[in-house]
Amino acid sequence: MSPWFSAAAVIGQLRAEWTVSEGASAWLTLAVQLGFVAGAVLSAALNLPDRAPPRTLIALGSLVAAAANAALLIAPGALAGTGLRALTGAALALVYPVTLKLMSVHFTRGRGLALGIMVGALTLGGSLPHLVNGLGGADWRSVIAVTSLLAALGGALALTVPPGPRAAPPAAFRPAQAWQSVTRGGVGLATLGYLGHMWELYALWTWFGVYFAGVLSGPGAATQAPLATALVVGVGALGCVLGGVLGDRWGRVRLTVLAMLLSGGAALLLAALSWAGAGPALLLTVSVFWGFWIIADSAQFSTVVSEIADPAYTGTALTAQLALGFTLTALSIALVPVLAGAAGWPAVFAVLAAGPLLGAWAMTRLGRHPDAARIGGGRG
Structure with missing residues (x-):
């Protein structure tokens, strides 16, 4: 999955290389998101994750993503680069949801922790571009080459993974199964909970560095803001692991509700503190707490779907759920700068808090649904 974050790590150098504005270069990041959505919608509509061998799809997606990422080295400008980033995202739609399915057929006991570790690894990867920027950056060609090589290696490794003892x-x-699988019964409620979770997640990850740079507003902001962002995003890897442990032992419904109430509450607290003009240290402390809990439940939504969806179409349901979630992230990412400019950051955080609060309500409803009996931890 490393090509997903490769351009973000070197976006400043790409702007200079291709002589483009900040607004135009933002499409290099958003294109991956939109490409992933398009690829996931097509994959779910064709039921690819349930009709083709998972390791073949993962290998194909990884190799196409590696090739599209490597092509940035010879891209003539931002327009071609944006197209390549969209292709990278579309290819990774054959990697992320299919890997979730593949892991789920290898684990019954400890499935929440297994998927939590996987999403935690992705979270840690998301923090690395900010860490690279905070430490002074790296040559963009080296970053692109290394991430392309890693993706190709990941695809090759996927071919060695057996199909799993519970493969259908x-x-x-x-x-039609793609839409039906995420709108009916318990899976529909789990998807609504996931949408509430995704409303705040990528908006925070994308814009926190801008927000905190404004809080610092000093000569060290250019270095300190990326490092703070790396901490806020990276700490979520620990949250994913704890979420997996609690989901398996305490119940996935309880864990997702707790995580969303805590992340939504942290967003509201951050809104109040920002309005009151609190200092950077306190704001960063609350933000780290937010970053921990904002992702702690992410893998558990996928785990729930893997447990209660039609076993023949688990991959389709997982892919469709991710497609809806990432579509929503594009909207929340685009909304943040508009709302920040019109009403300030306190309003941004208050609006983002609405997502997890709605998600907590949906998961509470799921806890009373008959499908809850098949979720890890039962109705808890």
């Missing part, structure tokens, strides 16, 4: 036989081609 190839499913029949049913395009």
Whole structure:
């Protein structure tokens, strides 16, 4: 998955290389998101995760992502670069949700922790570009080359993974299953909870550095803001692991509700503190707490779907859920700078808090649904 974050790590150098504005270069980041959505929608509609061998899809997606990422080295400008970033995201739609499915058929006991570790690794990867920037950056060609090589290696490794002891036989081609799987019964409520979670997640990850640079507003902000962002994002890897442990032992519904109430509460507290003009140390402390809990429940939504969806179309349901979630992130990411300019950062944090509060309500409803009996931890 490393090509997802490769351009973000060197965005300043790419702007200089291709002589583009900050607004135009923002599409290099957003294109991956939108490409992933397009790839996930197509994959779910074709039921690819349930009709083709998972390791083949993961290898194919990884190799295409590696090639598209490496092509940035010869791209003539930002327009071609944006197209390549969209292709990278579309290819990774064959990696992320399919890997979730593949791991779920290898684990019954400890499934929440297994998926939590996987999402925690992705979270840690998301923090690395900010760490690179905070430490002085790296040559963009080296970053692109290394991340492309890592993606290709990951694809090759995927070919060695066995299908798993609980793998279902190839499913029949049913395009309507993609929408039906995430709108009915317990899976529909879990998807609504996931949407509430995603509303705040990528908006925080994308814009926290801008927000905190404004809080610092001193000569050291250019270095300190990226390092603070790396901490706020990276601490979520620990949150994912704890979320997996609690999800397995305490119940996934309880864990997701707790995590969203804590992350939503942290967002509201940050809104109040920002309005009151609190100092950077206190704001960063609350933000780290937010960063820990904002992602702690992420893998558990996928785990719930893997447990209660139609076993023949688990991959389709997981892919469709991710497609909806990442579509929503594009909206919240675009909303943040508009709202910050019109009403300030306190309003941004208050609006972001609405997502997890709605998600907590949906998961509470799921806890009373008959499908809850099949979730790890039962109705808890």
